[in-house]
Amino acid sequence: MKTISIVVPVFNEEDNIEHFYESVCKVMESLPYDFELIYVDDGSKDRSREILCSLEKQDERVQSIFLARNSGHQLALTCGLDNADGDAVITMDGDMQHPPELIPVLLEKWEQGYEVVQTIRKTTEGVSAMKKLTSYYYYKVLNKLSNVHIQEGGSDFRLMDRVVVKAFRRYREHARFIRGMIGAMGFRQVQIEFVAPKRFAGVSKFSPRKMLNFAIDGVLAYSNLPLRLGLYIGTISGLISLLMILHVFVSKYVLNDAVAGWATLTACVLFFGGMQMIVLGILGEYLGRVFEEVKHRPLYLIARGKPKDEMDRD
Template sequence: MLLSIVVPVYNEEDNIKKFYSSVKDVLATLPYEHEIIFVDDGSSDNSAVMLHHIAEEDASVRVYLLARNFGHQLALTCGLDHAKGDAIITMDGDMQHPPALIPELVRHWEEGYDVVRTIRDSTEDASWAKAFTSKYYYKLMNLMANVPIVEGGSDFRLMNRRALATLLKFREHGRFLRGIVGDLGFKQAEVHFVAPPRFAGKSKFSVRKMLHFALDGIAAFSNVPLRMSFYIGLLCGLLSLLMILHILFVHFFTDDAVSGWATLGVAIFFLGGVQLICIGIIGEYVGRVFEEVKHRPLYWVKDSFHFDAGDEKK
């Protein structure tokens, strides 16, 4: 039986050695062969060089270097595409997904679960703003999406071969793996944990990347924004009708009729703003359709390293 560990890496030169040694120590306690697949997502530091050295010294390590930065979800997808294990664990390389939990994930797999998800109850060094936005993002997702998204869900999970084979059939570009895995079905278990602080460095998830990630999740699993734009337009139409009735009443039944530049300006800006918002929502979905119909590859690999004893680079 083979256990695969899939790890996306982006500018993590300060964490790689610590992560690798910690994972190897844990895997040594398990009665399974293993492989560790690192996917470098276009790092600009020395991450790729360090991974190359690790692969030279350890035949169980495989490294894939993406040609540019494709993003966390696509880097994970690359690793999953190349994983050969009977069970596959995905985790981040910044030590916030504790390697010590791996045996517990494996235990649930041994008990017959197809997917073992981890739920992050809290993060020790998370700011109140990040904790607040994360909490209410998941609440918003569950209100809008057809698929239940577990609050605190993470990309630290185990899947067996059957679940992975199904996951790999999903090839959309705007990927939200937490939602896709939740939608797979199969027999699933949950493991809760508290995420420790990063071992070194800073999070590479900028506000812009987090916003794009959030939009991917909403657009991938919900058409509620499109329906909301229709309802908002309907509401604005009703408000406009009421405004017309008010203007007619003032004109015919009172002596207070005054040239309504202010009213006209407010109405134009209000309705114009609503129209632009609705067009933007529609444009977001149309843009995603445009990306999918081009059928471009999700990612492309610049180089890979897998050294068996005495073998050349593969």
């Protein structure tokens, strides 16, 4: 019988863990598959770890991995994928916004031969209009900048065949945007749309700062256009400065109307100084990521669990 691994990152979800566990078990026990439920606790400060230990004792299908510190949602997912042994792996959040009732649909598509079954969130119940708007335009901008198409509304609720998981384990960059990584890998993919319900309990742990960092990672991981944009800005600024120098010479030697214009001078200094800072900031973002990668530090550290050997993930 085929085995399905379900990977769930957890961060301060004490009110959701047991309900999610019961919902997933109810769905999976009605299907002709064995399954394992892998929780990756990403440095929770509430009772999440205590609850996970309790579930492990009562159900051998539950495995818990405790990270040494909060490493972030994408690295927690990576840790789960590194330690999943199923013929197919489903990644999903444990707050019930990724409905377990959709699992049979993912498995049906997998049985039809698709190696990646990606869910597309049409909308989220109760989400603000501002968040919908920013998400919509973010993906629009990202796809304009990137050579890899990233589906609008894409989520980390997906199924991956064992072959895809093995391939994914070869990607070891620190700044992770898994939605883009999976899309860029190829394989035979299909998409399923769904409406995300409200969280079962608690509030989102994805703060505006984390959302901003996640958005920046998505842009910088799949496009070098910002670097070229810096070149374009510098070129345009240089041309404008040449025009302004020409204006100065005409005023001085042709019109004989040169007036000390501190306002014009100040505006020019601020404009070109600002352009330089923009370009330096873009360079700094890329160099910062290079700096992180060349140190070759581990993506995450496990405080408790059974991690696979770094060189034996297959």
